[in-house]
Amino acid sequence: MSVPGFHPFTGASDDLVQAGHCNNWIGGELVDARSGARLDVHNPRHGAVMGTVADSDAADVASAVEAAKAAFPGWKATPYKERAQILYRLKALMERDLDRLSWLVSHENGKTFAEGKASVLKGIECLEYGCSLPNMSAGGQIEVSRGVTCKVDYEPLGVVGCVVPFNFPVMVPMWMLPQALVAGNTVVLKPSEQVPFGLLHLAMLAREAGLPDGVLNLVNGRKDAVQAIVDHPDVKAVGFVGSTKVASLLYARGASLGKRMLCLGGAKNHLVVVPDADLELTAQNVAASAFGCAGQRCMAASVLVAVGDADAQVDAVVAEAEKLVLGRDVGAIISEAAVERITGYIDQAEKMGAKVRVDGRGKQVDGKGWWVGPTVLDGVGRDWPAGCDEIFGPVLSIIRVKTLDEAIAIENDNPYGNAACIYTTSGFVAEYATARFEAGMVGVNIGVPVPREPFPFGGWNQSKFGHGDITGMDGFRFWTRARKTTTKWALQSDQNWMS
Ligand code: NAD
Numbered sequence: 001m002s003v004p005g006f007h008p009f010t011g012a013s014d015d016l017v018q019a020g021h022c023n024n025w026i027g028g029e030l031v032d033a034r035s036g037a038r039l040d041v042h043n044p045r046h047g048a049v050m051g052t053v054a055d056s057d058a059a060d061v062a063s064a065v066e067a068a069k070a071a072f073p074g075w076k077a078t079p080y081k082e083r084a085q086i087l088y089r090l091k092a093l094m095e096r097d098l099d100r101l102s103w104l105v106s107h108e109n110g111k112t113f114a115e116g117k118a119s120v121l122k123g124i125e126c127l128e129y130g131c132s133l134p135n136m137s138a139g140g141q142i143e144v145s146r147g148v149t150c151k152v153d154y155e156p157l158g159v160v161g162c163v164v165p166f167n168f169p170v171m172v173p174m175w176m177l178p179q180a181l182v183a184g185n186t187v188v189l190k191p192s193e194q195v196p197f198g199l200l201h202l203a204m205l206a207r208e209a210g211l212p213d214g215v216l217n218l219v220n221g222r223k224d225a226v227q228a229i230v231d232h233p234d235v236k237a238v239g240f241v242g243s244t245k246v247a248s249l250l251y252a253r254g255a256s257l258g259k260r261m262l263c264l265g266g267a268k269n270h271l272v273v274v275p276d277a278d279l280e281l282t283a284q285n286v287a288a289s290a291f292g293c294a295g296q297r298c299m300a301a302s303v304l305v306a307v308g309d310a311d312a313q314v315d316a317v318v319a320e321a322e323k324l325v326l327g328r329d330v331g332a333i334i335s336e337a338a339v340e341r342i343t344g345y346i347d348q349a350e351k352m353g354a355k356v357r358v359d360g361r362g363k364q365v366d367g368k369g370w371w372v373g374p375t376v377l378d379g380v381g382r383d384w385p386a387g388c389d390e391i392f393g394p395v396l397s398i399i400r401v402k403t404l405d406e407a408i409a410i411e412n413d414n415p416y417g418n419a420a421c422i423y424t425t426s427g428f429v430a431e432y433a434t435a436r437f438e439a440g441m442v443g444v445n446i447g448v449p450v451p452r453e454p455f456p457f458g459g460w461n462q463s464k465f466g467h468g469d470i471t472g473m474d475g476f477r478f479w480t481r482a483r484k485t486t487t488k489w490a491l492q493s494d495q496n497w498m499s
Contacts, residue, residue: 003204003207004030005023005030006030006200006204008100008201008204009100009103009104011103011104011107012100012103013103014106014113014327016043016048017050017107018051019041019050019051019104019107019108019197021051021052021053021054022041022051022054022196022197022200022220023054024054024060024064024217024220025200025216026060026063026064026217026218026219027064027070027213027214028207028213029213031060031063032054033056033057033060033220034056034059034060034063035055035057037054037056037057038052038053039052039055039193039222040052041053041108041193041194041195041196041197042194043107043110044109044331044332044334044335044369044370045106045107045327045331045332045365045368045369046368046369047336047370048368050108053193053196053220054220055193055220055221055222056219056220056221056224056225057221057225057228058224058225058227058228058231060219060221060225061188061219061228061232062228062232064188064217064219065159065188065229065232065235067214068159068187068215068217069158069159070214071186071212071213071214071215072156072158072159072185072186075156075184075185075186075212075215076155078184078212080134080182080184081134083181083182083184084130084131084133085210086209086210086211087127087130087131087182087209088131089208089209090205090209090211091128091131092209093205093208093209094120094124094127094202097201097205098120098121099117100201101170101198101201101202102116102117102119103116104116104197104201105120105169105170105195105198106331107197108196108197108198109166109167109168109169109194109331109334110332110333110369110370111294111331112327112328112329112330115292115293119169119170120170120171122171122174123170123171123173125452125453126171126175126178126453127174127177127178128453129178129179129454129471130178130181133178133179133182133183133476134182136473137183137473139151139152139154139482144486147488147490148486148487149487150486150487151484151485151487152482152483152484152485153482153483154183154476154481155184155480155483156183156184156185156479156480157185157237157479157480157481158186158234158236159187159188159234159236160180160185160186160187160188160236160237160479161187161188161189161190161229161230161232161235161237161238161239162176162177162180162187162238162239163189163190163226163229163238163239163240163241164176164189164190164199164242165192165243166194166296167293167297167298167334168297169195169196169197169198170198173189173202175239175241175457175470176239176470176475177189177216179471179476179479180239180475180479181211181215182476183479185479186215186216186217187215187216187217188217188219188229188235189216189217189218189219190218190220190221190225190226190229191218191220193220193222194334196220199218200218203218226246230250230253230254230257230259231253235259236260237259237260237261237262238250238254238259238260238261238262239262239478239479240261240262240263240264241264241470243265243266243390244265244266244390244416244462244463245265245266247263247266247465248263248465251263251465251466260466260478261466262464262465262466262467262468262478263464263465263466264459264464264470265416265459265464265465266298266416266418266462266463267298267299267302267416267417267418267459268390268414269289269299269301269302269303269416269418269419269420269421269439270302270303270304270407270411270414270420270421270437270439271286271301271303271304271421271422271447272305272407272411272420272423272433273286273305273306273307273310273313273314273424274307274308274310274404274423274426274429275307275309275313276425276429277310277423277424277445278423278445279312279313279316281423281445282313282316282317282423282445283313283317283319283320285423285446285447286304286317286396286447287321288448289301289421289447289448290304290321290395290396291321291324291329291396292448293331294330294331294332294333294372294394295391295392295393295394295395296333296334296392296393298418298459299419299441299448299449300448301396301447301448302390302396302397303380303387303397303398304317304396304397304398304399305399305401305407305410305411306398306399306401307403307407308403313423314378314398317376317396318358318376321358321374321375321376321396322358322374324373324374326365326373327366330373330374330394332369332370332371333370333371333372333393334370335370336370338370338392339393341391341392341393342372342392342393342394342395343372345389345391345393346359346360346375346386346395347361348385348386349377349384349386349397352381352386353381354377354379354384354397355379356375356377357376357378357398358374358376359373360373360375361373372395373394374394375393375394375395375396376396377395377396377397377398378398378400379398380399382410382413384397388414390416404429404433408433408436408437411437411438411439412436412437412438414438415461415462416459416461416463417438417440417459417460417461417462417463417464418439418459418460418463419440419441419442419443419448419459420438420439420441420443421442421444421445421446421449422434422437422444422445423445424444430444438460438461439463440458440463440464441457441459451471451472453472454472454473455472456468456469456472456473456474456475457469457470457471457472458470458471458474
């Protein structure tokens with residue numbers, strides 16, 4: 001890679017490695033924020049600074065939009081299949097740099113290397129979907145009346161914006177970029193200021209793959225940069241993934257300006273376990289869902305609703321949680337503030353009467369860093385903060401109920417609607433529960449029911465603002481508009497209302 005000023009990350013172990021300064025990537029150049037403002041980026045495993053990132057404002061966003069606008073006519077005129085070929089090359093380059101990207105994600109986010117790698121691989125899978133779009137998304141044409149044809153073409157919108165969260169630095173952007181780019185849009189993307197380096201590496205790979213300058217632009221920063229993207233008159237649509245608070249604010253802001261907005265928010269996911277559930281499968285799966293990625297996943301289990309006499313299943317989950325080794329199986333927490341928030345919920349639930357069956361408070365690995373170990377709170381009340389709020393950490397709240405209908409009512413009452421799962425060996429119980437959950441992604445004996453490509457990803461209720469899902473064909477539709485053309489070349493022999 002020969003972009004002046006770009007120095008690939010060299011970390012290949014858990015040791016602290018400096019990544020330097022993360023500039024913006026605008027029009028094929030690495031540039032600092034015009035104001036010169038910078039923020040520290042931390043390695044959560046060490047609780048130490050690993051670099052800095054540009055803290056951009058509206059002026060930086062304006063120059064990124066200008067670059068994207070200038071690149072749009074050429075990119076739109078590039079044949080569809082040629083646009084996809086660049087993504088094929090990007091896929092090969094991501095595979096070449098798989099370990100490097102995975103270490104980078106692990107360092108800036110705190111995930112274990114294995115989790116970082118799994119997330120990059122999932123990003124590659126999303127990219128594969130984009131590669132195959134030319135084969136799947138052709139418009140259609142039929143003769144609608146004698147001598148009259150109608151056809152539909154899906155055209156790009158122009159300059160579009162993407163805003164992403166900290167928890168999957170490379171994967172979540174890949175929910176949006178393949179569809180947006182293959183469709184012919186040019187993009188201004190705001191990475192999370194907490195994890196900006198993985199995306200910069202990705203942008204360098206995209207350039208190496210042949211993506212023309214200005215087609216993908218990265219503007220780093222915080223709220224000001226995001227609002228400037230949403231407000232910019234030349235940005236036609238914005239895809240956002242992050243917390244519900246910000247998702248709902250941005251959705252309203254963009255929609256009031258007449259923009260197309262799709263904003264994915266937070267979650268509180270319920271796993272319901274009934275007494276006939278398979279012990280081993282349930283225990284492993286619940287623990288993986290609640291404690292994988294240190295619970296910092298919008299699909300993580302955070303409430304286990306135990307129906308009837310499910311003591312054996314709950315005990316098995318507790319035993320699984322106790323087996324997990326912090327730093328090896330469970331990664332770090334993104335910030336010190338997040339550790340305080342998470343432990344605050346545990347303290348409060350304990351005071352309110354919950355039994356702390358597994359306690360992850362006060363943990364460190366090698367005497368440093370930001371950590372919370374797997375935590376299991378038993379006997380949580382359905383209205384308690386630990387039972388209702390998104391904690392976004394490795395904390396599983398167990399709520400005890402007598403009947404399946406009570407469990408479903410608890411799930412239905414929560415305002416979010418990302419994921420829900422039933423653990424059972426009964427097909428009837430599985431169908432009964434999945435048909436009644438108020439969630440966009442439901443599982444049977446699978447605690448992280450992420451739909452794999454080509455099925456689309458997206459929640460319901462307060463977990464998503466806007467129409468349609470973010471991946472799959474819904475994503476393609478979001479980033480395009482349909483042009484319908486009706487054509488007649490000869491005088492018709494019969495007359496009808498279209499004549
Ligand atoms: P966040 O909402 O704090 O930040 C997301 C993005 O918005 C970041 O780029 C950030 O810089 C920006 N931002 C923050 N505050 C803003 C404001 N007031 N105005 C405009 N922009 C603002 O989220 P996070 O902490 O980075 O990520 C964790 C959250 O994301 C969790 O709630 C999690 O559930 C959610 N998430 C949801 C999904 C999903 O698919 N529904 C996927 C991943 C993460």
